[in-house]
Every structure is written in C-alpha cells, then in structure tokens.
Amino acid sequence: MVARGTRWRGFVDAVWWLGALISVVILLVHCYRFDAIDLTRRSPFDNTGSGHAEQWIFLEEASRQVPEGASFTVVAPDRDTEMSLFMMAVGLVPESSPVPSSYYGQSTGRGDLAEFVLRFGESGSLPPSEIPVASISGGRVTQRRTRDP
Amino acid sequence: MTTVVFLAAVLGISIVLGLPVVAHPTLRHVSVAARLSLAWTMGSLILTMVLTFLSAIGARWTGWWMLLACVTAIALALRMLRMAGPAATTSVSWQWPGFSVGGFGFALVALSGLSSLVLGVGTSADLSYFWGVKAAHFALEGGIDFELLRQPFMIHLHPNYPPLWPVLLGWGALAAQSMPWLTISSLTWICLTAAAAIIFSTIATSIGSRAAGIVTLLWYGILTTMMLRSFSGGNADGPLLLFLSVALVVIVTERANESPRLRWLAALALAGAVFTKSEGMIATALIVVGTTVRDVMWRRPAVLRRAGALILPALVTAGFWLVVRIAHDLPLSDPIRESAFHVSFDHIDVIIRVCIRILISGAVLVGWLIPLVTLLIVGRDRLVATVPGVVTALGILTFAAGYYLHAMGDPLQLIVWTFPRLIVPAMSAWILSLGVAVFAGADTPEADAPSEGGPI
Numbered sequence: 001m002v003a004r005g006t007r008w009r010g011f012v013d014a015v016w017w018l019g020a021l022i023s024v025v026i027l028l029v030h031c032y033r034f035d036a037i038d039l040t041r042r043s044p045f046d047n048t049g050s051g052h053a054e055q056w057i058f059l060e061e062a063s064r065q066v067p068e069g070a071s072f073t074v075v076a077p078d079r080d081t082e083m084s085l086f087m088m089a090v091g092l093v094p095e096s097s098p099v100p101s102s103y104y105g106q107s108t109g110r111g112d113l114a115e116f117v118l119r120f121g122e123s124g125s126l127p128p129s130e131i132p133v134a135s136i137s138g139g140r141v142t143q144r145r146t147r148d149p
Numbered sequence: 150m151t152t153v154v155f156l157a158a159v160l161g162i163s164i165v166l167g168l169p170v171v172a173h174p175t176l177r178h179v180s181v182a183a184r185l186s187l188a189w190t191m192g193s194l195i196l197t198m199v200l201t202f203l204s205a206i207g208a209r210w211t212g213w214w215m216l217l218a219c220v221t222a223i224a225l226a227l228r229m230l231r232m233a234g235p236a237a238t239t240s241v242s243w244q245w246p247g248f249s250v251g252g253f254g255f256a257l258v259a260l261s262g263l264s265s266l267v268l269g270v271g272t273s274a275d276l277s278y279f280w281g282v283k284a285a286h287f288a289l290e291g292g293i294d295f296e297l298l299r300q301p302f303m304i305h306l307h308p309n310y311p312p313l314w315p316v317l318l319g320w321g322a323l324a325a326q327s328m329p330w331l332t333i334s335s336l337t338w339i340c341l342t343a344a345a346a347i348i349f350s351t352i353a354t355s356i357g358s359r360a361a362g363i364v365t366l367l368w369y370g371i372l373t374t375m376m377l378r379s380f381s382g383g384n385a386d387g388p389l390l391l392f393l394s395v396a397l398v399v400i401v402t403e404r405a406n407e408s409p410r411l412r413w414l415a416a417l418a419l420a421g422a423v424f425t426k427s428e429g430m431i432a433t434a435l436i437v438v439g440t441t442v443r444d445v446m447w448r449r450p451a452v453l454r455r456a457g458a459l460i461l462p463a464l465v466t467a468g469f470w471l472v473v474r475i476a477h478d479l480p481l482s483d484p485i486r487e488s489a490f491h492v493s494f495d496h497i498d499v500i501i502r503v504c505i506r507i508l509i510s511g512a513v514l515v516g517w518l519i520p521l522v523t524l525l526i527v528g529r530d531r532l533v534a535t536v537p538g539v540v541t542a543l544g545i546l547t548f549a550a551g552y553y554l555h556a557m558g559d560p561l562q563l564i565v566w567t568f569p570r571l572i573v574p575a576m577s578a579w580i581l582s583l584g585v586a587v588f589a590g591a592d593t594p595e596a597d598a599p600s601e602g603g604p605i
Contacts, residue, residue, distance in 0.1 A: 008526050008527045009527070011526070012523045012526060012527050012587060012588075013363065015519055015522065015523055016363045016364070016367055016519060016523065016584075016587075017250065017363060018519075019367050019371075019515050019516075019518075019519035020254055020363065020366040020367045020370055021254070022512070022515050023258075023367060023370030023371045023374055023512050023515055023516070024254055024257050024258055024261075024370050026370075026374050026511050026512045026515075027257075027258060027261050027262070027370055027373055027374045027377070027512070028257070028261055030265075030270075030374060030377055030378060031261045031262075031264065031265040031270060031377070041268065041269060041331055043269075043330075043331075044269050044272045044276060044277065044330050044331055044333070044334060044383065045269060045272055045274075045277070046268075046269055047268050047269050047270045047272075048269065048270065048271070048272055048380065050274065050380075052274055052277065056277065083305075084274075084278075087277070087278040087279070087282070087305050088277045088278065088282075090282050090286075090303070090306070091277060091281055091282030091283075091284075091285045091286070091328075092277075092285075094282075094285045094286050094289055095289065098302075099302075100302050103302055104305075108302070
C-alpha cells in the first residue's frame with residue numbers, strides 16, 4: 001500500500017495543485033468582472049446585481065426625512081418588493097417605528113396608521129390624505145395629514 | 150473611524166477574551182497566526198455568551214463589563230502560562246509551503262476574497278433583512294432587544310435563531326456608535342482566513358507543512374468561491390464555517406493510536422457552531438456521530454464517554470439559549486419556516502434536478518472530485534479516518550433534501566437561495582477529511598505506522 005502511495009504521490013500532488021489552480025481561476029473570474037464592479041459604493045449591495053442596492057439607497061435617503069420616533073410605512077408596486085423594503089427599513093431606520101402595509105404578501109390594514117409613507121417606485125398622483133415631503137432616489141416620502149379629532 | 154472602532158470591538162475584545170483558550174498547553178505548538186485566529190474564534194463565543202447573559206438578566210452592555218471580562222481573561226491566561234511552564238511546549242519547525250506557487254496561490258485567494266467582500270460582490274441579503282437589523286437594534290438598546298423580537302410583525306427577524314452573530318455585530322455597532330453596513334461583509338473574509346490559518350497549522354502537525362499547504366490552498370480557494378457565489382458575505386455562514394472547520398480539523402487529524410488531546414477544542418468549537426446558526430446543531434450532531442463511528446472502528450476505549458464530552462458544551466450553549474428564550478417569551482421554533490408535518494414527495498424531481506446542478510457547478514465539482522479521486526488512488530487503507538467528514542458532508546446533503554420535501558408550494562426558489570449556502574460546511578468537511586487521509590504519511594514518518602483498526 002505504501003509502495004502504491006509512493007508511486008502515485010507525484011500524480012496526487014499534481015492533481016491537488018491543479019484543483020487549487022482551477023479554484024483560484026474560478027474565484028478570480030468571479031471576483032474581477034471589472035465592468036460590473038462599482039468602486040463608489042453607496043450600499044452593501046452595489047456589486048451584487050440583485051436589485052437590493054436601489055432599495056437600500058431609497059431607504060437611506062428616506063430615513064433622513066423621517067423624524068426619530070415617528071411611525072412610517074413602506075409602499076411599493078408589488079408585495080415582494082414591499083416586504084423586502086419593510087425588512088430593510090427596520091434596520092435602516094431603527095430609531096423610528098415601522099408599520100407594515102403588507103406582511104409576507106398579506107395586507108395588514110395598519111399601514112394607514114403610519115405618519116410617514118415611503119413610496120418606492122411611484123411617481124403618480126398622491127392620495128388626498130398625504131402631502132409630499134421629499135422626492136428621493138427611487139421614489140418619494142410623504143406625510144399624512146393630521147386627522148381631525 | 151467608525152469602521153476602526155467597530156473592528157476593534159469585534160476583533161480586539163474577542164481576541165483578548167480568547168487568550169485563556171490559546172494559553173492552554175496543548176495549543177503551544179500551533180503557529181502565532183493560528184493562535185491569534187483561535188483566540189478570535191473562541192473569544193467571540195465567550196464575548197457573545199457574556200453579552201447574552203447580561204441581556205438575559207436585564208443588564209445593559211457597557212464598557213465596564215467588558216473591562217472586567219478582559220481583565221479576568223488576561224489573569225486566567227497568565228495563570229495558565231505560569232502553570233504550564235516553558236518546558237511544556239512541543240517544538241515544531243514551521244515552514245511556509247514555500248514561497249513559490251503555494252504562497253502565491255494563498256496571496257491570490259486572500260486578495261481576491263478580501264477585495265470582493267470589501268466591494269460587496271458577495272453580500273448576503275439576509276444581512277439587511279435580519280442579521281444586521283437585529284444588530285442595529287441591539288446596539289440602540291444596549292443589549293438584546295427582546296421586546297422587538299416578540300412583536301408579531303417582526304417574525305421575519307427569526308427571533309429564535311441563535312444569537313452569536315447579531316450580538317457580535319451589535320456589540321461592535323454599540324462601540325462604534327453606528328452600524329458600519331459596508332464593512333460587515335469583510336468579516337466573512339476574516340472568518341475564512343482565520344479558518345485557513347488554523348487548518349494549515351493544525352494539519353501541518355499531522356501531514357507536514359508541504360501537504361498542509363496544498364490541502365489548505367484548495368480548501369481556501371474552493372470555500373472562498375462558494376461563499377461569494379452563495380452570497381454569504383456578512384451573514385452568519387462565515388462564523389458557522391469557522392467553528393465547524395476548527396472542530397473538524399481537530400477531529401480528522403486525530404490518530405488511531407494516540408489520545409485525542411485537542412478534543413476539548415473541537416467541543417468548544419461545536420458549542421460556537423450551535424450558538425451561531427440552527428444548522429450548527431445538525432452539523433454538530435453529524436460530526437459527533439461520525440467521530441463516534443470512527444472511534445468504534447478504531448477500537449478506541451471509552452468511546453461513548455468521549456462522544457458525550459464532545460457534544461456536552463454544545464448542549465450547554467443550546468440549553469442556555471433555550472432558557473433565555475423561555476425566560477423572555479421568545480418563540481422556540483421558527484414561525485415562518487416550513488411545517489415539520491407537511492411533506493410533499495412531488496418535490497423530489499425538482500430537488501434532485503436543482504441540487505445536482507448546483508453540486509456539479511464550477512468550483513463545487515472540483516471540491517468534490519479531487520479529494521475523492523485521489524483518496525481512491527492512494528488512501529483506500531485510510532477510509533475509516535474520513536468517516537467524521539464524510540458522515541458530516543453526506544448528512545448535510547441528506548438533511549437539505551429532507552428539508553426541501555417540507556416546502557409549501559414550489560421549492561425551486563427555496564433551493565436556489567439556500568442550497569449553495571447549506572453545502573458550504575459539507576464541502577469543508579469533505580476536503581478536510583479526505584485531504585488529510587490522502588496526504589497522511591506523505592511527508593511524515595507516520596507512513597509506516599500500523600494501519601488503522603489495528604491494536605491500540
């Protein structure tokens with residue numbers, strides 16, 4: 001057995017080196033898609049190509065418009081994006097109170113109670129109950145008018 | 150500045166708290182880089198257990214508590230060093246695998262991995278969905294925010310998940326007074342590199358520096374690629390891989406005719422895995438089963454007692470987190486995961502098709518094939534030694550397949566999202582166990598040692 005091992009040892013070494021080389025090449029090809037890499041990062045997702053970067057930048061800009069302690073909700077054209085934005089907003093705007101308009105695709109019926117609305121991907125007319133606060137990357141922030149008692 | 154303070158809090162404090170572990174006499178032979186990495190690995194477990202305990206009893210995280218913990222750790226480390234004395238060390242001659250191709254390969258992988266993770270090429274969405282979110286709130290609260298985790302619209306934060314990663318990040322953010330979101334995925338590179346340093350140093354004592362360099366380089370290249378391609382940057386898969394790899398490398402370098410003197414380190418590492426991710430418990434159980442089977446086949450004495458000792462710290466940490474959850478009214482299971490009582494065998498076709506496609510893609514295929522082919526050529530007499538790693542690797546794959554059978558609706562998206570990450574520890578176990586078996590005896594006198602299974 002030792003003799004067989006000794007005979008094949010050079011081959012085994014070469015195979016492992018080859019494997020290491022292939023893994024390094026695959027890694028380099030994956031890492032250095034230079035045309036895709038953005039060196040001026042604004043979000044943790046700028047180079048993932050996942051679409052999260054847009055949401056992140058929108059929320060980061062929106063967070064500056066929401067006062068500490070105020071409640072806010074997130075509205076998006078589809079429920080998956082809305083859920084994604086809500087989950088991110090909990091961490092990106094931690095000093096305010098997030099209220100989901102929908103949660104895992106189901107309407108919560110609570111979004112209407114929030115003071116601020118972060119509208120992602122929307123540029124149409126606003127509901128009469130909201131006044132615009134700021135236009136930001138990917139959407140805008142609105143505030144609900146105070147209801148009469 | 151935020152990044153510097155964050156890293157100092159996450160890395161520096163952990164390293165200090167891990168000093169008593171690396172001062173243990175059985176670790177005197179490992180390299181300085183490996184000891185530093187081990188100090189961080191074990192220190193992060195100690196740090197997060199202390200912080201979790203403080204939160205559990207209602208105490209805020211403050212610098213004073215950490216100062217007390219660090220002074221205690223330094224005193225313990227000094228005491229252990231004095232007790233052991235200088236003569237207790239085992240001298241090993243360290244030789245880097247030559248600067249040549251090996252050194253160049255390590256540098257390439259390290260630089261590629263670092264630059265990719267710094268640039269966020271492999272950042273995990275889960276960082277922004279729950280790992281980092283929890284950490285941001287823990288930092289604001291100065292402790293684990295149990296009230297947040299109890300809220301009905303916060304179940305996406307997975308309140309039952311083990312706390313190590315968000316607590317560690319939260320501690321760093323508290324110290325830095327801000328959450329350095331762009332920095333966090335770099336910690337995944339630190340986990341990979343720390344693991345590589347520990348693996349190299351540990352297996353070098355078993356198969357020699359040259360062979361250790363080859364095995365570690367393949368492990369480092371494949372695992373870095375897999376972590377990037379599975380978008381695991383910044384999530385808890387980095388520390389999970391680190392803890393499991395430390396445990397595995399200790400176990401697969403044990404010899405049939407020697408007392409397992411580093412088993413305590415593997416046991417602590419498994420405790421860390423259990424405190425990091427739910428999958429850590431599955432992998433821990435598989436490692437313990439695989440190790441027990443191998444020990445029985447090696448006819449080692451006191452196999453069950455040793456198996457009990459190996460899993461005991463993991464059970465203690467799991468029990469600790471269970472008590473904390475019960476005391477603070479947190480869910481004991483994950484409300485948004487698949488139901489254990491729903492099984493759909495209609496999924497088998499898509500599970501097999503998609504999982505096989507992922508298992509034979511690029512670096513993953515290289516990682517499976519090279520250790521297997523070379524083991525079959527030169528290491529057929531050492532198959533028993535590979536049992537802990539093989540049981541772990543195949544067990545994780547089986548667990549994943551079983552898990553997908555429980556998916557409600559089409560499991561395709563679930564598989565594509567989670568399978569590339571689930572197989573990372575499996576690949577680590579595979580390369581380490583088969584790699585050590587392939588090269589055992591190549592550089593060291595053990596080539597002529599009695600074959601395994603013989604008299605002890």
